[in-house]
Amino acid sequence: MVKKEREKNFQEWPIFDENDIEAMSNVVKSGKWWAGSPGDHSGENIWKFQEEFASFQEAKHCIAVANGTVAIEAALLALGIGLGDEVIVSDFTFVASASAVVAANAVPIFCDINPETFVMDVDQVEGLITKRTKAIIPVHLGGNPVEMDKLVDIAQKNNLKIVEDSAHAQGSRYKGKRAGNWGNAGTFSFQASKVLTSGEGGAIICNDDELADKIYSIIDCGRKKNHFSYAHFVYGTNYRMSEFLGALLRSQLKKFPKQHKVRNETATYFSERLNKIEGITTMKPTPGTTELGWYIFPIVFRPEKFGGISKEKFFKLLNQNGIPTDNCYPPLHSLRCFKEIKLRKGIDYSNANWGDLKSNNKNFPIVSDIYSRCIEFPQRILLSEKKALDKVFDFISSLKK
Ligand SMILES: Cc1ncc(COP(=O)(O)O)c(C=O)c1O
Missing domain, CATH: 3.40.640.10 (Type I PLP-dependent aspartate aminotransferase-like (Major domain))
Known part of the structure; x- marks a missing residue:
């Protein structure tokens, strides 16, 4: 299809x-x-x-x-x-x-x-x-x-x-x-x-x-x-x-304020539902936030609650079932361009906390862990009808082992 x-x-x-x-x-x-x-x-x-x-x-x-x-x-x-x-x-x-x-x-x-x-x-x-x-x-x-x-x-x-x-x-x-x-x-x-x-x-x-x-x-x-x-x-x-x-x-x-309001309302609803699934957590708005742009809606899952599934398999299953999802940004320190310290001629990169062994995930423990278990929904999902989001909830719940 x-x-x-x-x-x-x-x-x-x-x-x-x-x-x-x-x-x-x-x-x-x-x-x-x-x-x-x-x-x-x-x-x-x-x-x-x-x-x-x-x-x-x-x-x-x-x-x-x-x-x-x-x-x-x-x-x-x-x-x-x-x-x-x-x-x-x-x-x-x-x-x-x-x-x-x-x-x-x-x-x-x-x-x-x-x-x-x-x-x-x-x-x-x-x-x-x-x-x-x-x-x-x-x-x-x-x-x-x-x-x-x-x-x-x-x-x-x-x-x-x-x-x-x-x-x-x-x-x-x-x-x-x-x-x-x-x-x-x-x-x-x-x-x-x-x-x-x-x-x-x-x-x-x-x-x-x-x-x-x-x-x-x-x-x-x-x-x-x-x-x-x-x-x-x-x-x-x-x-x-x-x-x-x-x-x-x-x-x-001119259309933005209405869409922004809907995204914020839907994100609250979607977060409340998804956080009820054991093994799923959503991105928490920083305390003090009253409006959020919601360009992406990231979630983190605990593989052991889903039969040890890999994140690639997790988002592929969602995609195959008609749910728009994607991988999220690999942490910058893990990108090939920051593994080698050869960016621009004549610049002193000796202080950089990346490159060679410094780009090791162990030096960036939180982001490396979150990235390994994180997938994201695009913002447009939050402009969909609630029943479509309920289907996402039902589908993820069905993957529980
Ligand atoms: C966080 C962040 N900063 C900067 C940019 C760069 O924007 P542009 O693609 O318009 O150059 C992007 C684009 O996706 C982004 O996600």
Whole structure:
């Protein structure tokens, strides 16, 4: 049976309607396929999207960029992070959280996770700080916020910058503040599977006027707002977003609050049910979280309660039974690119807590254990009817031995 038919009980992704098609077609017809510059607009969509997304995320500034990877790189560069600086990154995330650090010529240092919330264990951060440490990248995995109040205290005490990788955390709120507003800057991804998407795309939010100007220069060829467009003041490159993506995102953003609310309600229901199955635990929202982006819904199982089944077999069985599931991110320290210390010429990686024997799972015990037993459901499952989620519960219960 084809996958689409097998998964017919679950919401498909992306969700689009006539408004999205009209928004795109209006850009085509306008002939303004490029946003232009802040002082000399060609199209209006990027500029309006930046305002609308900043307002939704409750930030002062938003700068739209080509994707969530360059969003992190640009934020680091604007904060002055560079050659040989160390940046502490959660070990349980997509490779981009660390590859952006490498792109900025800095050195990622991996931090193990909290066994219940699966995000950076803030209590381990101070132990990783050296004289070379300049920044921290907390990743709100699946939208689950890192304990940002504690992390901000550590950063202030040690004079470190924070870039919150909020690629999964559109709409997340921790202790009253939306994700991306706790640190110096917050970065987002609008890649195809994300909760707010235009296929590709990214954004950086911040609340500091000077930093916003610096980020703008970096992503637009070193230009300054309202200056001659062939004047290039600082080193920069072209990480701009196209008008088409801006138009689609504006249209998708209108649908987002309702979807976000449904995801949060359904996630509570789904968690309550799944935690009743002995041997299954779900990702616990960090205490203090009132809204969660829910980009992924990870669960951890105890193989001995399921007849010693491997996790590959576990998620394959779910897939074969029409339940969309996947493996989750292999911890960064286990990735081939971080097994060998050959990333960029001329950078001193001697302090890195990865490479060769240092990349051994034993040095990252929590994330290695969680990864070995963790699978994830995509966010779209949370937009499905409750009876479809009940089937997931019934199927997993039926695998109990
Ligand atoms: C945690 C995290 N950070 C950064 C990114 C990079 O985003 P993009 O794919 O838009 O470059 C992703 C993408 O999946 C991600 O999951």
